[in-house]
Amino acid sequence: MTPSNTIQSTINYIKKELEELYHARETESLAYLLLEYVLKYSKTQIQLNKAEKISPELFQQIKYYTQELTKNIPIQYVLGETEFYDLTFKVNKHTLIPRPETEELVHAIINENRQEGLQILDIGTGSGCIPISLAKNLKNARVSSADISAEAIEKAKENAELNQVDVHFFHRDILNWKNFDWDNFDIIVSNPPYVTEAEKNQMEKNVLDHEPHSALFVTDHDPLIFYRTIAEMALLHLKKGGRLYFEINESLGNEMIALLEQKGFSSIRLRLDINGKNRMVSAIKPH
Numbered sequence: 001m002t003p004s005n006t007i008q009s010t011i012n013y014i015k016k017e018l019e020e021l022y023h024a025r026e027t028e029s030l031a032y033l034l035l036e037y038v039l040k041y042s043k044t045q046i047q048l049n050k051a052e053k054i055s056p057e058l059f060q061q062i063k064y065y066t067q068e069l070t071k072n073i074p075i076q077y078v079l080g081e082t083e084f085y086d087l088t089f090k091v092n093k094h095t096l097i098p099r100p101e102t103e104e105l106v107h108a109i110i111n112e113n114r115q116e117g118l119q120i121l122d123i124g125t126g127s128g129c130i131p132i133s134l135a136k137n138l139k140n141a142r143v144s145s146a147d148i149s150a151e152a153i154e155k156a157k158e159n160a161e162l163n164q165v166d167v168h169f170f171h172r173d174i175l176n177w178k179n180f181d182w183d184n185f186d187i188i189v190s191n192p193p194y195v196t197e198a199e200k201n202q203m204e205k206n207v208l209d210h211e212p213h214s215a216l217f218v219t220d221h222d223p224l225i226f227y228r229t230i231a232e233m234a235l236l237h238l239k240k241g242g243r244l245y246f247e248i249n250e251s252l253g254n255e256m257i258a259l260l261e262q263k264g265f266s267s268i269r270l271r272l273d274i275n276g277k278n279r280m281v282s283a284i285k286p287h
Contacts, residue, residue: 004053005053006051006052007046007050010054011031011032011035011046011050013063014027014031014034017067017069021072030075034066034069034075037065038058038061038062065079074097077091077097080092084103085129085137087136089162090127090159091127092155094155095127096126096127098126100273101273102129102130102247104279104280105130105189105279105280106130108280108282109189110133110137112243113243116140117140117141118186119141119184119239120141120186121145121189121237122134122143122145122146123146123174123188123190124146124174124190124192124193125145125149125169126147126156126191128145128155128156128160128169130189131145131156131167132160132167136165144167144185145168145170146169146170146172147171147172148171148172148174153170157169174190174192174229175229182233182236182237183237184238187242188230188238188242188243188245190245191246224252224255224256224259227256227259231244232263238285240287241284242285243284244284245280245282246280247279247280248278248279248280250279256270256281260281265283265285265286266283266284266285268283269282269283
């Protein structure tokens with residue numbers, strides 16, 4: 001490669017470097033994401049300016065990121081950030097990469113809860129994508145979020161500042177929730193660990209190798225441990241008529257309905273994601 005690299009030749013370089021790891025459509029997508037990040041161009045600007053020269057300095061950056069991608073590291077970790085619900089979030093090895101189905105969960109909560117000043121608790125902070133997006137889009141909401149990982153909370157605090165919202169973060173283990181004082185909430189939401197050990201072999205290698213296992217996996221013998229615990233906590237700390245929202249394992253929808261029925265929740269609703277999978281459950285604490 002010479003200093004006269006163009007945008008088009010750089011796209012070709014990225015795709016060639018990654019062709020043994022990814023399908024052609026993925027290599028093209030990764031090439032555009034890299035160039036958008038480094039050049040600060042939109043995808044349309046890249047497409048309209050493919051003959052434009054890239055400076056040697058910027059090409060060296062692109063080359064470095066491309067080599068990181070050849071190690072099977074997810075691009076969100078390579079770049080240190082990702083987009084979620086039209087907001088930018090910093091991510092690292094201590095935080096899960098936010099998924100599109102979690103955006104659907106956030107969207108449902110925002111659409112169904114338009115009143116001002118709601119008191120909301122998110123359990124399992126991660127990057128902070130759920131509580132920060134809710135704080136950004138629900139007027140005067142008072143949002144709190146708890147996580148067992150101090151490192152995740154630090155990154156979430158950085159993201160709250162980046163997105164100019166006020167979220168109160170707690171370093172707490174929800175499985176020991178009785179050891180802590182909690183307020184009462186209008187909404188409790190959680191995207192807890194829900195992938196069973198048995199499902200590990202179905203997962204992409206770059207997820208297994210790089211994303212935090214404590215935020216992903218539960219044991220095969222008790223896959224609903226977090227949901228059961230949070231539901232029990234919600235019975236005490238949701239206000240009457242308060243709403244509970246979960247992202248769930250697509251194979252455990254019926255089990256989730258049974259669990260919430262057994263705990264006494266009403267208006268239990270199993271929701272499909274954009275791919276038609278059982279991905280969300282909501283319920284109301286009876287009056």
